[in-house]
Structure formats: C-alpha cells, structure tokens
Amino acid sequence: MTREDELDALVPAPDGDDDITRRVFVHHLTFFGGGVVLLGGCKEDKPAAPPPALVKAPLTVSHKTFTDAEWATLSAACDRMIPRDEDPGALDAKVPEYIDRMLQTEALQQMRANFVPGVAALDRRAQRMFQVPFAQAKPEQQDELLTLFKNSGEKTGEARWYEMFVVLVMEGFLGDPSYGGNQGEVGWKLVGFNLVGRNVKGDPKAPYDGSQRLHQLVCGGGKGC
Amino acid sequence: MAKDSVDVCIIGSGAGGAPLALELGRAGFKVVVLEKGAWYQQADFVHDEIMNSRRNFFMPLPWDEPHLWRTEGQPYARTNEAWTANCVGGGTVHMSGYFYRLKPIDFRQKTELGAPKGSNVVDWPITYKDLAPYYDKAEAELGVSGNAVPHPFAEPRSGNYPLPPLAEHPVSAEIDKAAKSLGWHAIPTARGILSKPYRGRDACVYCTLCGSYGCEHGAKSSTAASLIPAAIATGNVELRPKCMAKEITVDAKGLAKSVIYLDADGVEQEQPARIIVSSCTAVESARLLLNSKSSRFPNGLGNDNGLVGKNLLFSSFGQSKATFSVAKRGAELPWLTANMPFVNRSLQDFYVMPDDRFGFRKGGTLGFMWAHPNPIFAAVGIARKGENGVFGKALKDKLRTYRDSRVLEFEIYGEFLSNDSTYVGVDPNVKDKFGLPVAAITIKRHPLDFTMTKFLVDRGEEVLQAMNPDKVDRVGTAGETTILQGGTCRFGKDAATSVLDADCRSHVVKNLYVVDGSFLPTSGGVPLTLTIAANSFRVAQKMVASLKK
Numbered sequence: 053m054t055r056e057d058e059l060d061a062l063v064p065a066p067d068g069d070d071d072i073t074r075r076v077f078v079h080h081l082t083f084f085g086g087g088v089v090l091l092g093g094c095k096e097d098k099p100a101a102p103p104p105a106l107v108k109a110p111l112t113v114s115h116k117t118f119t120d121a122e123w124a125t126l127s128a129a130c131d132r133m134i135p136r137d138e139d140p141g142a143l144d145a146k147v148p149e150y151i152d153r154m155l156q157t158e159a160l161q162q163m164r165a166n167f168v169p170g171v172a173a174l175d176r177r178a179q180r181m182f183q184v185p186f187a188q189a190k191p192e193q194q195d196e197l198l199t200l201f202k203n204s205g206e207k208t209g210e211a212r213w214y215e216m217f218v219v220l221v222m223e224g225f226l227g228d229p230s231y232g233g234n235q236g237e238v239g240w241k242l243v244g245f246n247l248v249g250r251n252v253k254g255d256p257k258a259p260y261d262g263s264q265r266l267h268q269l270v271c272g273g274g275k276g277c
Numbered sequence: 278m279a280k281d282s283v284d285v286c287i288i289g290s291g292a293g294g295a296p297l298a299l300e301l302g303r304a305g306f307k308v309v310v311l312e313k314g315a316w317y318q319q320a321d322f323v324h325d326e327i328m329n330s331r332r333n334f335f336m337p338l339p340w341d342e343p344h345l346w347r348t349e350g351q352p353y354a355r356t357n358e359a360w361t362a363n364c365v366g367g368g369t370v371h372m373s374g375y376f377y378r379l380k381p382i383d384f385r386q387k388t389e390l391g392a393p394k395g396s397n398v399v400d401w402p403i404t405y406k407d408l409a410p411y412y413d414k415a416e417a418e419l420g421v422s423g424n425a426v427p428h429p430f431a432e433p434r435s436g437n438y439p440l441p442p443l444a445e446h447p448v449s450a451e452i453d454k455a456a457k458s459l460g461w462h463a464i465p466t467a468r469g470i471l472s473k474p475y476r477g478r479d480a481c482v483y484c485t486l487c488g489s490y491g492c493e494h495g496a497k498s499s500t501a502a503s504l505i506p507a508a509i510a511t512g513n514v515e516l517r518p519k520c521m522a523k524e525i526t527v528d529a530k531g532l533a534k535s536v537i538y539l540d541a542d543g544v545e546q547e548q549p550a551r552i553i554v555s556s557c558t559a560v561e562s563a564r565l566l567l568n569s570k571s572s573r574f575p576n577g578l579g580n581d582n583g584l585v586g587k588n589l590l591f592s593s594f595g596q597s598k599a600t601f602s603v604a605k606r607g608a609e610l611p612w613l614t615a616n617m618p619f620v621n622r623s624l625q626d627f628y629v630m631p632d633d634r635f636g637f638r639k640g641g642t643l644g645f646m647w648a649h650p651n652p653i654f655a656a657v658g659i660a661r662k663g664e665n666g667v668f669g670k671a672l673k674d675k676l677r678t679y680r681d682s683r684v685l686e687f688e689i690y691g692e693f694l695s696n697d698s699t700y701v702g703v704d705p706n707v708k709d710k711f712g713l714p715v716a717a718i719t720i721k722r723h724p725l726d727f728t729m730t731k732f733l734v735d736r737g738e739e740v741l742q743a744m745n746p747d748k749v750d751r752v753g754t755a756g757e758t759t760i761l762q763g764g765t766c767r768f769g770k771d772a773a774t775s776v777l778d779a780d781c782r783s784h785v786v787k788n789l790y791v792v793d794g795s796f797l798p799t800s801g802g803v804p805l806t807l808t809i810a811a812n813s814f815r816v817a818q819k820m821v822a823s824l825k826k
Contacts, residue, residue, distance in 0.1 A: 134669075134673060135669055139677070159332070159338060159341075202663065203664055214662065214666075218657060218666075222660065223331060226326070226652040226653045226656055227331075227653060228325045231327055240652065242673070242677065243656065243677075243679055244681070260325075262327055265323065265325075265328065266332055269315055269334065
C-alpha cells in the first residue's frame with residue numbers, strides 16, 4: 053500500500069455512494085444537522101478488531117484519544133479552521149479538548165477508528181511535503197495541506213476525513229459547553245446564537261452534562277452506549 | 278416462555294400506533310405497545326444540539342443500525358437516512374408539527390389526473406369523505422392550532438381548528454403581501470403545537486427551538502404528550518419501551534400468533550395477541566414483515582403477492598433561502614429583528630395544475646419558515662466541503678455575516694410518484710446490532726417529480742424576491758424528505774395488487790394490521806403525520822367493531 057492511498061484504506065468508502073452528494077442537501081439534514089456521511093462511514097461486516105488501547109503513549113496533558121504528536125497536529129488544524137482574530141477561535145473554545153473527550157465515548161468508537169488515523173496521516177503528509185511536523189509548519193503550509201485534503205475528491209479518504217473534521221470542529225465550537233467545547237460560549241457569541249434556553253424548566257443551579265444525560269437516557273447508564 | 282396473551286399487540290408508539298392504543302384502551306381491550314426506543318419524559322428534552330441531532334438520542338448510529346440505500350442500478354451504501362425517531366412517540370416527538378390534511382383529489386389521483394408513464398399511481402380504496410371525520414378527531418385528540426381560511430384550494434372541513442392559531446412573526450404579513458402581489462394565496466399553516474392550554478397540557482412558550490427538539494413543556498402535540506398518557510390512563514394499555522420486535526410468528530392456520538422481541542435487557546420475549554399491529558414506519562414495518570418468514574410465508578408475513586416493501590414513497594423536496602442583512606436593512610425592514618419563531622405560511626396554489634402546460638399535473642405545498650436555528654447545522658452548511666469549502670478567516674467572516682442576517686426559507690412537500698423501482702427489501706448479509714437483517718432501500722425518482730419541484734421552487738423564489746431580500750440562494754430541486762415516508766404496504770380493494778384491505782388489515786393474514794404510513798398508495802403534496810394519525814383513528818373504529826363481534 054502506498055502512502056497516497058493509506059487514507060482510503062483507513063476510512064473505507066461506502067460502496068457506490070454517488071447519490072450521497074445529491075442527498076447531502078436533502079431535508080433530513082436540515083433537521084439532523086450533518087447526518088449520514090459525517091458520522092463517519094461504515095462498519096465492517098466481520099467483527100471489528102477491538103480498538104487500540106485508549107491510551108497509546110504516555111501523555112503529558114489531559115488528552116486521552118490522541119498521542120502527544122496527534123494532539124499537536126489536531127490542535128494546529130483546529131486553529132487553522134477557526135483562527136483567533138478579533139473574535140475568539142477554535143482553541144479559545146477548546147475544540148481539540150472536545151474532540152478528544154467525545155471520541156472517548158463508547159458508542160463512537162467506530163468514528164474514532166475512522167478519525168484518529170487521519171490526524172496521523174495529516175502529519176505524515178506535512179513531513180513529506182515540508183519536512184516538518186504539521187504543527188510546526190508555517191500557517192500557509194498548513195492551509196495548503198488542509199486545502200489539499202478538502203479538495204481531494206468526493207470519494208477519497210482525505211475528503212471524508214476533512215468532512216468529519218469540519219463537523220467535529222463545529223460541534224466543539226458551537227455545541228453545548230458541557231461536552232467540553234464552546235467554552236465561555238464563544239462559538240455561540242460568534243454566530244449570534246442567543247436563543248439558548250437549554251431546558252427552560254431546568255434547575256439553573258444544577259449543572260447540565262450532556263454526555264452523562266445521553267448515557268443515562270439512551271442506555272440506562274449501561275455499557276455499550 | 279410466552280407472556281399472557283392480550284387482545285392487541287401494537288409495535289410502535291408514534292402517529293400510527295398511539296391512536297389505536299388509545300381507542301382500544303378506551304373500548305376496554307387489553308393492549309401491549311412495544312416501543313423500540315426509550316420513554317423520554319418532558320424534562321429529558323433539553324435544547325442541546327449535540328444530543329438531539331448528532332447522537333443516538335433520536336436516531337440510531339449508522340454503524341449500530343444502518344439502512345442500506347441505493348439509487349436503482351447502483352450498489353448499496355450504509356446510511357441512517359429514512360429512520361424516524363426511536364423513542365416513545367416516534368417522529369412526532371421531534372417533528373415541527375406541520376399538520377396539513379390531504380385533499381379530495383389525493384384519494385382519486387389516477388381517475389382525476391391519470392397515472393404518468395413510468396409511475397404506478399392508483400386511486401385509494403377510500404375517499405376524503407371517509408377520512409374527514411377522523412381528521413377532525415385527530416386534530417382534537419392531538420391538539421392542533423390553526424385558522425382555516427377559504428381559498429381556492431381548501432379541502433372541505435366541518436369547522437375550524439380546535440385551537441386558535443399560534444402567534445406569528447410579523448414576516449408572515451409580508452409573505453401575505455408578496456403572495457397577493459403575484460395573484461396567489463398565502464394561507465396559515467396549522468401546527469401540532471398548543472396555542473392555549475388544552476386538556477391538561479401547557480401552551481407553547483415560543484422558545485424558538487422546536488423542530489428537531491423534543492418539547493419540555495408538552496406543548497408540542499407528540500403522541501408522547503397527548504395520546505399515550507391518555508391511553509395509559511384507561512388502565513388497559515401497557516407500554517414497554519426499549520423493546521425491539523424481531524419477528525411476528527404465525528400459528529398452524531396462518532394467523533398471526535405473537536411478537537418475538539428483545540426486551541430492555543436484551544432478553545428474548547414472546548407476546549401473544551389476538552390481533553397484531555405493525556406501526557413502526559413504512560420502512561421498518563416492511564422490514565419486520567419481510568423478516569417474519571415461516572413455512573406458510575417463506576417470502577415474509579402476508580407477502581404472498583410479493584408486494585410487501587414495494588411502492589415506497591417519500592416527499593419530494595426542494596428549497597430556497599432568502600437572506601436579509603439586519604445590519605444593512607434593519608431600519609428599512611423593522612420586522613427583521615422580531616424574535617417570534619413561527620412564520621406559519623403555506624402556498625397551495627400549485628397543488629394541482631389545471632393542465633399539463635408545465636409538464637405535470639400534481640404538485641404540492643410550499644411551507645415558509647425561518648431557517649433552522651441549530652448553529653452546528655448552520656455552520657457545517659456554511660463551511661461546506663470540496664472546492665466550495667472554506668476555512669480560516671473566510672469561514673469566520675461568513676459566520677459573522679450569518680450572525681448579522683436573518684434567513685427566510687421555504688421547503689416543498691411535493692408529490693412523490695410511486696413506481697415499481699422504489700422499494701424496501703431486507704439484506705440477509707447486513708445485520709444490525711440485534712442481529713436482524715437491515716432494511717435495504719432502492720430508489721428511482723420519476724423525472725416528473727423534478728419537473729414539478731423545480732416549478733414550485735421557481736414560484737417560491739418569486740415570493741421571496743418580492744420581499745426584496747439581499748439575496749436568494751437555491752438549495753436544490755431534486756431531493757426527497759426521508760423522514761416523511763409511506764407506501765410499502767399499499768391498501769386497496771384487490772388482494773392481487775395490494776397488501777392491505779381498506780381497513781389496513783392484511784389481505785391474507787386476517788388478524789394482522791399495518792397502521793403507519795405504509796398503507797399510503799400515493800404521497801400527496803403535504804407532510805403526512807396528521808393523515809397517518811387520522812387513518813389510525815379510522816382503523817381503530819373498525820378494529821373495535823371487529824373485536825366486539
């Protein structure tokens with residue numbers, strides 16, 4: 053396998069999804085905000101190999117999904133996606149922390165298996181093109197690489213990874229702060245989302261935790277959820 | 278070991294299953310409702326976009342429980358399209374609650390307009406008159422707010438809505454003016470949302486976060502807020518959440534005997550009943566019947582003629598958006614800054630065309646609304662992907678432009694012409710997390726659907742342009758709304774050409790009913806939730822009569 057096609061192998065393309073481009077605009081997504089493709093692809097028919105151990109290398113910071121190198125790459129990519137200017141950016145919102153935490157969710161291990169190798173691949177590509185890790189490349193070089201992934205064609209692993217990345221960044225930037233991103237509600241402020249009521253009847257003193265709530269409601273707090 | 282037999286076992290608690298459960302319970306029959314999803318309470322409905330739209334709160338994850346999807350001639354792809362919510366109340370929990378009725382012509386489309394070549398449009402075995410009293414009943418039981426105004430395309434009705442219309446955003450009056458200037462009629466859209474307290478439920482508080490969220494006030498007329506509590510209160514209805522039906526078994530005489538299901542702990546159970554009802558959406562009911570194979574029914578339960586799963590219907594979809602810059606236009610258009618959520622305007626001037634000069638006869642409805650406020654969805658749409666995708670400073674500037682604008686949009690609910698190449702099957706090689714073969718959807722759109730949708734989108738854009746926005750963007754004219762689904766078990770008079778009789782009972786299995794969107798022979802040009810509920814009330818009356826015999 054050449055390096056060029058490694059991402060295709062890592063993020064297997066669903067068979068024959070020509071119609072997905074047309075369907076992407078379809079109404080379903082109006083309600084469900086991203087839906088199908090973005091959740092990450094498909095499960096192998098044969099039982100998937102167990103995901104690698106959750107902690108792959110000694111970690112010096114609070115991230116659990118990514119190695120230190122991957123963490124640096126992810127953070128740099130998030131920063132290029134929504135940089136800080138006169139308004140706060142992805143790092144101010146703690147988008148990488150959100151992604152790291154979210155991909156620990158047991159129900160999303162399939163997505164994790166699809167997403168994490170793409171981060172490593174981004175770094176390898178930077179090494180090959182610029183002879184430095186992605187995080188140490190110049191902003192223009194980082195943008196060049198992200199653009200390359202973005203534009204690499206509907207069916208490629210790079211494009212699929214980029215799509216997943218956009219959704220994860222937006223979740224982390226604009227989702228409920230209890231999931232770890234959107235700290236200080238900086239994302240909501242940027243887009244003027246001031247309708248937030250959460251639970252209008254909820255107890256304002258009781259801290260809300262979306263992940264925990266979801267875990268309780270969908271699977272009764274049990275495993276596999 | 279099988280549980281004690283009951284009179285009726287209903288699989289699904291949404292718009293199809295809940296009315297039946299209520300009416301049977303009121304009539305004194307013992308009912309068990311098996312619901313695949315969780316039983317959320319009002320306090321569980323939090324305005325959390327990640328939970329509601331990005332996780333398995335409503336929809337299963339595509340790797341846990343995929344649907345397969347292909348356009349005819351292509352290989353299948355896995356998707357979570359064509360699921361509706363998996364929870365008590367089903368799709369009515371997160372619906373927007375656009376509660377339209379069908380029109381008399383929808384029941385007689387073939388006779389009145391003919392079946393376009395390549396379609397297999399048929400008349401219904403009942404008429405609008407047969408269903409009209411049950412529309413009245415469904416509107417009253419669920420709680421519908423609206424104002425029926427006379428217009429050239431109005432369907433007959435016995436009176437006004439049970440509740441007055443919800444308060445409207447001032448833009449509604451602007452739409453009225455724009456439509457009038459074009460010679461058309463902007464009519465109020467009825468909503469399954471309470472404008473006043475009703476039957477012990479609270480009225481809407483206009484929180485602005487409605488469609489795709491559950492309602493923490495119970496003001497949205499989901500079956501979970503309205504019919505289910507009433508059904509439980511009869512003392513005759515037991516609802517079992519997190520119970521996934523695997524199969525409907527048959528006895529030696531070929532009658533439906535029991536439902537085999539996995540309970541909340543994953544333990545297999547058997548619920549026998551005198552009558553078994555599948556009410557788990559057009560796609561999933563077809564899947565359940567096709568997965569219920571026996572020596573008597575080797576091709577699936579009640580599928581002697583091979584028509585179970587055939588004639589799948591969605592709703593033809595198109596959309597455009599008008600952007601108004603608040604910064605630039607706020608002084609000129611003072612209504613821009615009002616914060617009321619509901620636009621509630623529809624255009625039905627193109628529901629049926631008088632002739633075929635534009636290439637089609639059966640059209641649909643345009644519904645106007647503010648763009649959905651979910652910021653994650655909006656931002657993903659703004660960032661886009663591929664060559665059109667933007668990131669960095671360009672993306673941030675677009676997000677700020679979005680912040681400083683208001684987006685008014687319309688969407689189309691158009692006829693989806695039924696045809697032999699659009700259907701649901703099951704794929705024995707692809708199984709969900711329960712080990713059950715998943716639904717496999719094949720779709721072939723009739724070209725007239727696109728001709729029609731484009732025509733309607735063009736007209737909608739003329740309305741938007743008449744309001745003088747900064748710009749109008751076309752989202753598309755060739756989509757389908759898969760949460761609005763029907764077909765797969767057509768009802769009809771002829772057992773050779775339909776799956777169900779006029780009472781939604783299987784032609785061949787005399788104690789099996791399918792009561793959701795599956796019975797629909799044609800899609801109509803409106804969202805179908807109210808019609809599914811009304812039909813369930815109609816079937817309930819027939820079923821009660823037959824049980825009393």
